[in-house]
Amino acid sequence: MQFTVNQTTITKPLQLLCSVVDRRSALPILTHIRLQISQGQLTMTTTDMELEMIGQLKVTAEQEGDITVPARKLLDICRALPAGAEIHFTLSKEKALLRAGRSRFNLATLPSDSFPASEGMQYRHQLSIAQSELKGLLDQTSFAMASEDVRHYLNGLLLEKKATKLHAIATDGHRLAHSDITLSDADTDDYRILLPRKTINELSRLLENDDSPVAISANQQQVMIALPDNQLQLTSKLIDGEFPDYQRVIPVNGDKIVIIERETLRQALSRVAILSHDRHRSLRIQLSEHLLTATVVNQEQESAEEEIIIDYASQPLEIAFNNAYLLDLLSAMPDNEVQLTFSDGNSSVLITPAVAQPTRQYVVMPIRL
Structure with a gap:
């Protein structure tokens, strides 16, 4: 040789x-x-x-x-x-x-x-998608994957092909991220593949922001992903387990709606996070007429508070979240404006782009005040 x-x-x-x-x-x-x-x-x-x-x-x-x-x-x-x-x-x-x-x-x-080899596998499902679209799906959802959870099916990301849509969903049991795109050339089969965390992290690192195609082939045991010109190819085993029914987790009856600039909210939450020391990174949000107040109080009784003027005229609301979860999703969203939909102080918040038919949905469970 x-x-x-x-x-x-x-x-x-x-x-x-x-x-x-x-x-x-x-x-x-x-x-x-x-x-x-x-x-x-x-x-x-x-x-x-x-x-x-x-x-x-x-x-x-x-x-x-x-x-x-x-x-x-x-x-x-x-x-x-x-x-x-x-x-x-x-x-x-x-x-x-x-x-x-x-x-x-x-x-x-x-x-x-x-040397172990994965050659000889037959793949039932094939899909072609632009690198930028696949990278966008993963970047907008993968942060919500669990890490070393005993529920092994949460330590990864679900890709679900339904009709002409490709959905990406990740959850760690405390938050959920969902994004979808419309496929231009899709087969008639519907299927799900549950990709391990390491595979998703490697793939996110390899993908480029361009329109060159990525070929995805899958069966019940593994998936093969070929990057443009076949210069790099990933073959990964799939997670064997039943991913939760994510549609049941997404709130549908929220009546308290706040529309706000994403970057304004992200910067405000980043500033109050400076004084957040506890394990839950607890953040208190209060909604009152035309005002959103974000407050952090740490174990040393130090506090930080941010006020943001909003268009809100519903009932007052007080709720608490893990601030890190909110910052993760606000950093992942590419949108200028976001919509926060609340039901009450004990129910999850639904966060979406502020458009009529959002293709991204984020759910964050509250914590006790």
Whole structure:
């Protein structure tokens, strides 16, 4: 096995691929990256048994082959070499030799036949979507995913295809985020895929804000996501579990409505959060005629208060929330104005864009005053 590749060309995809590698894995093969040379193309694969990432590069190939080398060490070497250096890779006697200028590195190898692979799966559902649209869905909802919750089905994000709509939903049991888009070219099947948190985080990092297409293929066990030109491909196992019926969580009978500039509210809540120290980041909101008052009182009896003039003429209301939950969703929303819909001091608030048919919905449960 022998090939030559430019340092600049290989370093960026290596960085992306190595994010999957678990340094603490008890299986040495999972700390390695698989390198395959075939028909002048280098295929690089990393996996943690749950998530697999594949990248492909055109290289100058002198001899085809298939081997694995330590992923992080290979990345560190490529990073440390001068920009634009030509890296010559040669496999000899179970060692990988890397040469660049006057630099020489010998790396240990493991046979590629012991490397886990997800090849051979059949996918029932296919979907094509612009990178920017998928990135928008994930960015606007993924913050609400749970982390290491015993209810494992909450440690991820639900993608639901219904008719011509693609919905993204995440919840940690205290808040819920929902966003949807209309698909221009959708098949007739309706289906759901529950993606793990790590997969969502990796995908959000990889996606660009452009209209190039992303191909999504899924079955009941896993999903494969191919980025434009097939340069990067993610294959992930799905979470096995029943995601909550999110439609039942969304309030429908709220009669106290506040429309406010999103950035004005976000900045006000950010300022009062300076004095919020308790675990729940408790924030008290009071609604009165034409006025919204946000108050924080910490354990040292220090306090912060912000008043915002609003168009509100309903009954007075007092309610408390985890301020971090409100700030998360206000930071994720791209809208200029938002609508807050309340029922009473003990019921969840519904926050949406201030438009007639919002495509984003956020629900936050209150906490005790």
